[in-house]
Amino acid sequence: xxxALIRSxxxxxxxxxxxxxxxxxxxxxxxxxxxxxxxxGWPADPPRDPKGWLVTVAWRRFLxxxxxxxxxxxxxxxxxxxxxxxxxxxxxxxxxxxxxxxxPSLTPSSAVALTLRxxxxxxxxxxxxxxxxxEATMAQRISRAKRTVSGVRFDRPGDVATVLRxxxxxxNEGYSGDVDLAAEAxxxxxxxxxxxxxxxxxGLLALMxxxxxxxxxxxxxxxSLVPLAEQDRGRWDTxxxxxxxxxxxxxxxxxxxxxxxxxxxxAALHADAPTAGETDWPQIVEWYDELARLTDNPVVRLNRAVxxxxxxxxxxxxxxxxxxxxxxxxxxxxxxxxxERDGDLDTAARLYAEAAHEAPAxxxxxxxxxxxxxxxxxxxxxx
Amino acid sequence: xxxxxxLKHYRGAPEAVNCAPMDQWTPEEISxxxxxxxxxxxxxxxxxxxxxGQALAPEGTWVRYDGEGKPPxxxxxxxxxxxxxxxxxxxxxxxxxxxxELAGELSAAPGAGGKPIHEWLELRPFLTASPTxxx
Numbered sequence: 001x002x003x004a005l006i007r008s009x010x011x012x013x014x015x016x017x018x019x020x021x022x023x024x025x026x027x028x029x030x031x032x033x034x035x036x037x038x039x040x041g042w043p044a045d046p047p048r049d050p051k052g053w054l055v056t057v058a059w060r061r062f063l064x065x066x067x068x069x070x071x072x073x074x075x076x077x078x079x080x081x082x083x084x085x086x087x088x089x090x091x092x093x094x095x096x097x098x099x100x101x102x103x104p105s106l107t108p109s110s111a112v113a114l115t116l117r118x119x120x121x122x123x124x125x126x127x128x129x130x131x132x133x134x135e136a137t138m139a140q141r142i143s144r145a146k147r148t149v150s151g152v153r154f155d156r157p158g159d160v161a162t163v164l165r166x167x168x169x170x171x172n173e174g175y176s177g178d179v180d181l182a183a184e185a186x187x188x189x190x191x192x193x194x195x196x197x198x199x200x201x202x203g204l205l206a207l208m209x210x211x212x213x214x215x216x217x218x219x220x221x222x223x224s225l226v227p228l229a230e231q232d233r234g235r236w237d238t239x240x241x242x243x244x245x246x247x248x249x250x251x252x253x254x255x256x257x258x259x260x261x262x263x264x265x266x267a268a269l270h271a272d273a274p275t276a277g278e279t280d281w282p283q284i285v286e287w288y289d290e291l292a293r294l295t296d297n298p299v300v301r302l303n304r305a306v307x308x309x310x311x312x313x314x315x316x317x318x319x320x321x322x323x324x325x326x327x328x329x330x331x332x333x334x335x336x337x338x339x340e341r342d343g344d345l346d347t348a349a350r351l352y353a354e355a356a357h358e359a360p361a362x363x364x365x366x367x368x369x370x371x372x373x374x375x376x377x378x379x380x381x382x383x
Numbered sequence: 384x385x386x387x388x389x390l391k392h393y394r395g396a397p398e399a400v401n402c403a404p405m406d407q408w409t410p411e412e413i414s415x416x417x418x419x420x421x422x423x424x425x426x427x428x429x430x431x432x433x434x435x436g437q438a439l440a441p442e443g444t445w446v447r448y449d450g451e452g453k454p455p456x457x458x459x460x461x462x463x464x465x466x467x468x469x470x471x472x473x474x475x476x477x478x479x480x481x482x483x484e485l486a487g488e489l490s491a492a493p494g495a496g497g498k499p500i501h502e503w504l505e506l507r508p509f510l511t512a513s514p515t516x517x518x
Binding site: 223356366374377 | 404405406407408409410412413414417418421438440441
């Protein structure tokens with residue numbers, strides 16, 4: 001039983017059913033039933049055309065369910081007039097499913113859950129584990145999302161930007177449980193890029209590949225964070241980096257710059273440096289300037305201050321930082337880092353401890369506490 | 384089996400014997416502390432006594448309903464005096480004695496100078512539904 005094959009077929013089957021007029025939630029139920037039958041029957045009797053098989057069985061299940069429901073009599077009549085299911089088309093028509101699952105009427109968390117379920121073909125249990133919530137909670141979230149999009153017309157073109165945001169959210173969830181959400185996001189974005197010709201889709205795919213390529217080096221065996229400059233670059237996935245750079249270059253050549261392409265360009269410059277010391281910081285600053293023009297995001301300006309600190313020295317970085325709102329998340333951590341580089345260890349240690357207190361994530365808090373501890377024990381040692 | 388909640392406090396608990404803020408430890412002492420906590424949780428997972436453990440952010444807010452049509456009351460941005468929970472671990476053990484033993488072990492996590500912190504932990508049993516009488 002090839003789980004990856006089934007997972008890749010599920011969205012297409014679902015799309016066919018919804019195209020034929022099945023209600024989203026009912027179509028999903030029917031597809032799940034068909035998958036159960038596949039699990040039971042395929043090992044002994046594998047079909048020649050797995051997708052066609054699934055479509056036929058799921059459609060039959062859907063009709064059975066519709067018939068059983070007397071309140072749906074009228075819809076049933078209409079359905080029966082339709083021609084019998086022919087062979088399923090081979091073209092990837094899951095695109096509309098992406099748009100539906102990222103519909104603006106859904107909250108981000110619902111959109112993410114529905115995307116993983118409908119497009120990614122993950123089970124509710126897998127999604128629940130990945131988000132560390134009980135299965136019943138995730139089941140509710142998903143069925144609520146399905147109800148929300150039930151009335152949405154399927155043929156209206158969606159907003160690519162919304163889909164990209166949802167995929168980026170999935171990517172940033174990282175991984176826990178038995179599904180690696182980052183890898184899942186890469187897979188889905190790759191699928192999307194194959195059917196949508198849009199430089200920002202390519203930009204997001206490149207960005208994910210470039211970040212993903214560095215993941216193994218980003219944490220130590222004990223789970224603690226390893227900063228970029230200290231990462232073992234030999235552990236970076238060079239094939240992923242090369243692919244990301246290639247996709248990015250093709251996207252940039254089309255001269256329709258967007259946020260994701262600019263972010264990917266920065267990631268590419270980091271990935272390209274053989275050592276941390278050889279990083280092309282001036283060019284990174286230029287890309288941050290582009291990014292700041294594209295998005296009015298204060299976090300971008302905070303990152304830019306770090307890059308300025310590397311390109312023009314810590315004093316310049318601190319000056320750039322001074323222009324920003326000090327309540328920005330990680331502002332204190334950046335200030336601590338720049339003060340340390342400037343040689344002011346007392347201030348840096350104090351700020352690291354303060355930043356640890358404000359850190360939103362455990363690994364980050366531990367990392368900042370260690371930074372403070374490192375400077376404090378160095379100061380004690382030199383006294 | 385009975386479930387117990389182990390609470391770690393930021394504030395509100397009696398002071399630990401070996402009390403020093405973590406940023407005054409050496410990085411090696413921090414690593415040793417983290418390793419001890421991780422080993423402890425791993426061991427309980429293997430023995431089937433681990434249920435859940437989470438760390439909490441330092442900022443907490445008291446919230447109360449303030450009447451029809453009004454936003455809830457909060458205690459404002461300043462929270463000098465209240466207790467703050469830093470994290471919890473839920474264990475499922477055979478007896479109260481075992482729960483105390485494990486809490487004691489957790490409190491012995493190494494801190495500054497590589498010596499145990501002797502931190503006070505709060506141990507609270509879960510209330511459960513009354514057992515069904517079968518005999």
